[in-house]
Amino acid sequence: MDQLGCRDALYACVEPIQWIYDRDSAGKLLTKPNGVSQLMQSRSGYGFAFSDRQDILQVLYDNLKDKSKVLVGKKLSLVRQQPNGVTVVCEDGSSYTGDILAGADGVNSKARSEMWRLADEQDPELVKADKDSLECSYRCLYGIASSSSGLTIGDLHVGYNKDCSLMTIVGKDDRTYYFVFEKMDKTYKLPHIPTYTEADKAEFAERHGNMKATENVQFRDIHKHGVSSTLVGVETASYKIWTWGRIACVGDASHKMTPNAGFGGNAAMESAAALANSIKKLADQIKEGRPTEDQIVACLQGYQENREVRAKAAIDASNLLTRVQALATWGHILFAKYGLTILGDFLENLGSNMAVGATLLDYLPPPEASLKGALPFNPEQGDGHKESFFRRALVALPFLGLFAYAIRIANPTFVDTESGGMFDATRNGTGLPLASLGGQSNRFAMLSGVSIAASEDTDLATSFRVATILAYFGVILAIWSIEAVRRCNALMPVQLPSLFAFFAQSKGVGIVAPLYYFLHWVMTPIDSFKATDMRLTRLNYTRAILPSLLLVYYLPLLQSYFLPDNLESQTWLQIWRYFPIWHSLAQWAISKFWNDTIDEDKISAPKRDVFTIRYTIAVPALMSTVVWLCTVLYTPVSLYHLFIPQQLAQTVTDVQSFSADVVQWDLLLFIASTYLWLFYFAWDAKSAGMLEKSWFELVLTMIFFTVMLGPGGTVGLAYLYREHVITEKRHRAALTVESVGRRAAVLNGRK
Incomplete structure (x- = not known):
């Protein structure tokens, strides 16, 4: 986001998270509060913050140089692949043709469904395995409340309860974002993942109303000020098919994870950046004419290879945190009771291990803020790169x-x-x-x-x-x-x-x-x-x-x-x-x-x-x-x-x-x-x-x-x-002021 020039606008709409409080079912602290934002700022140069996704989308949209390329109100109906391109047909009858289709349309991706349909003609077993990989073991009531109910702005409270957990975050304008997770009776797979009605949502909220956000604040104190909420199954999936022919899926369409660790939206942005890197690299190689289908396929496969290891690591880390907070097994209970105390920086390290290897836009210079932290960004370190x-x-x-x-x-x-x-x-x-x-x-x-x-x-x-x-x-x-x-x-x-x-x-x-x-x-x-x-x-x-x-x-x-x-x-x-x-x-x-x-x-x-x-x-x-x-x-x-x-x-x-x-x-x-x-x-x-x-x-x-x-x-x-x-000393691949300067000198020397 900093590379794209969105940093200042982004900071204007987000609320830095100052402290994270881990609490037991009575609302008492399991460990002393974690100053996650301060440590993340010291390590990476960037703080730890939370915001509505719609606000971040608005920042991105406002930053676009040519907004005419954005067509709203279009719903994908059909995808056709030809030897010289890919065509999308919309429900309103309009169609568009290009070299590559990037499907960034969520966990219920229509683009992925069309990709599966086309892939099924050549490899039905692979498609079947991919469809079976989407599963749901937890459900969650997401909501926004208009009042902090006595909680402090910038604080994140996590309540650890048997087979359920509560997360509350107080953001800008006294708005409280809440997540109530509950383990389901079994693990569901497509097409049997449950959906819920307004009556189900009301019953769920009432049943968990006495869950403690703090010793003095219950969930019902927050929920009664709710302005919007939804009860859904929390799907997770690590797909094998991210691309097929000229189609590439991005974000939740290719890697869906639980929201407990906050990695989902960030992983989606990383995948978009990685796909952009692959496309830019291909475009630089094309001297004249259009890229061939083989070149497109190699480009998109390179994108998947670049991202799938880190995406799988993010899914595993998110699943782990979901189960720890819901005290799923005796091992998770012991870790929550004793491990969190000994590993006082568990959440910070979890986030840092995911952040350190984050994708850089190769064709834009790294921002100065990213080069001076105690934990330099490094594509060869972090989750997915740990030595056995x-x-x-x-x-x-x-x-x-x-x-x-x-x-x-x-x-x-x-x-x-x-x-x-x-x-x-x-x-x-x-x-x-x-x-x-x-x-x-x-x-x-x-x-x-x-x-x-x-x-x-x-x-x-x-x-x-x-x-x-x-x-x-x-x-x-x-x-x-x-x-x-x-x-x-x-x-x-x-x-x-x-x-x-x-x-x-x-x-x-x-x-x-x-x-x-x-x-x-x-x-x-x-x-x-x-x-x-x-x-x-x-x-x-x-x-x-x-x-x-x-x-x-x-x-x-x-x-x-x-x-x-x-x-x-x-x-x-x-x-x-x-x-x-x-x-x-x-x-x-x-x-x-x-x-x-x-x-x-x-x-x-x-x-x-x-x-x-x-x-x-x-x-x-x-x-x-x-x-x-x-x-x-x-x-x-x-x-x-x-x-x-x-x-x-x-x-x-x-x-x-x-x-x-x-x-x-x-x-x-x-x-x-x-x-x-x-x-x-x-x-x-x-x-x-x-x-x-x-x-x-x-x-x-x-x-x-x-x-x-x-x-x-x-x-x-x-x-x-x-x-x-x-x-x-720093790792050879670490992005620091010195290493970036050396790389720039080498490139200038070659020119």
Whole structure:
């Protein structure tokens, strides 16, 4: 609409939706109100608004340069296709001939019926399947009321009720638009979809009169001010035949969806734009004369191929929202009760995923407003373009290979018949339980055992080896804690870093890390960062990560290492053993010193946490680098013998063997899985055009910094560079001021 020059006139007749309220059957909030318009404005450059369709049609009509081409009061009667054109015959006897017929005449499209009639002569089975695809499972009472009935202009209220839902929107001039949805007794198909009388409508309105728009406003309070309404079945259809010969259907005639998500009218405009692009491209190819039928057919098929994936995604998203709001199944009930709370931006993300890949009129310049949002328009992203989790899982199988290898090699059996697998790490002086190193056929408490080995073994090489793995784990724990509070990781397993840390502490980081990185990479594709605010973390929690780590991870370790009294050092070690629990509690408690600003940051400051992330990673990385440099300078053995396993560690008979063979394998697998995760991210980023450095540069840089700073310092720097990429870089197909400028320069150069 902005490309066509309709933006100002459109904004004059629409009402921006400021807040969306999701409510239960009693009218109480299911989650805090969503500032959908503000976030959509920040992301796309355009707000989220609602208006009468007739007003939008008026804006389009007023914008026409030649209104003589619009003939009103014409009703299609018959379509004839000839080798050199297509003719439409109207009910008044007039006829018109052209190259292409575009049927944009709604769900009961006469143009589609004529297209089916012509297609049925050649492929009756395909037509039969298309006719059967139109179905109806819900009905809806649409209406307009002349009063807001106490509701606020610009607010959208959605009432979630069992097998029914209520949506109210207050627009300009105090007009309230309402939609009452009800699940039907069964799914109907053509030609058996019910129609309703005025008596049916009155009975429906009376039966649902006590539905709550808010705690204090019922549906009957709104409906009594109604000026128009209609009760209809809500059809949905994803047709296979959009075009046949010289005929193309557009909008509801080719893709009909429920209205809950508000995608229907927008999808119709997208299809019109996509058809215009195909026709313009064909017209530019015709040097003289008229296009042939084969050229027309190819043109229209290209239009369908361009649109049908996104249209199907819009239908699926709309159907999902219809069923969630009507609490159709237990899964939908659980999502409405808990998922909406956790995914506070569910509706905004649903709309953004649909909007980001929207069709652009290729022959008109993109508007400036569309190029500056936090979520650039991108024809290669959004619904219909999401990468398959299954495919990513197959690609990520090397992580599971490392996991299986670690289970087999890096987690040995401790055989010690004399002590029964118990090692007295505390000298019984503290009254704390003995430190278990396992027994025959039992597994180690890995990180505890590492520290026990360091405290009991006077060998300098062992101390450096253990210090390296513990310092390295501090860096990774900081990374895992940051990823846990990142917006795009909501409802993902990586939101539980303390759980992974617990198993890493008890089973070995070499075993747990590959599994963590597998889940993270599979569930967080580069598409997750298409909106800048989706990389944002919850700042008060992010600020609490470093103080928490210093308090519960580093302080007890340093005390156990450097206190001269062995009893006191072992006491600190026993306290440290439970750092996964302490870290979770401490981070929560410390975060309360700051306000949660996520709702403001996602709209106006989506990069606000960058500085905090930098120092949160830099401090543990610096500590790890110091440990590495001390190791390089003072180790009594070569680095090769210090860190590279010399044999398989499947059976351990003493603590010294544990501190050598097992720790070497655990550290090696831990580092390898982290480097592999960074490699996979680089692969994702390079595929998206967000990372331009060559593989040679990337590998050489990692090798250089690993030698100079050690694995902890290198991973810290690499993670911060990853943060820079997801924050500042854009997908190669994203429409930004810079990318449009580059494309224009290339085109001018060709001219």
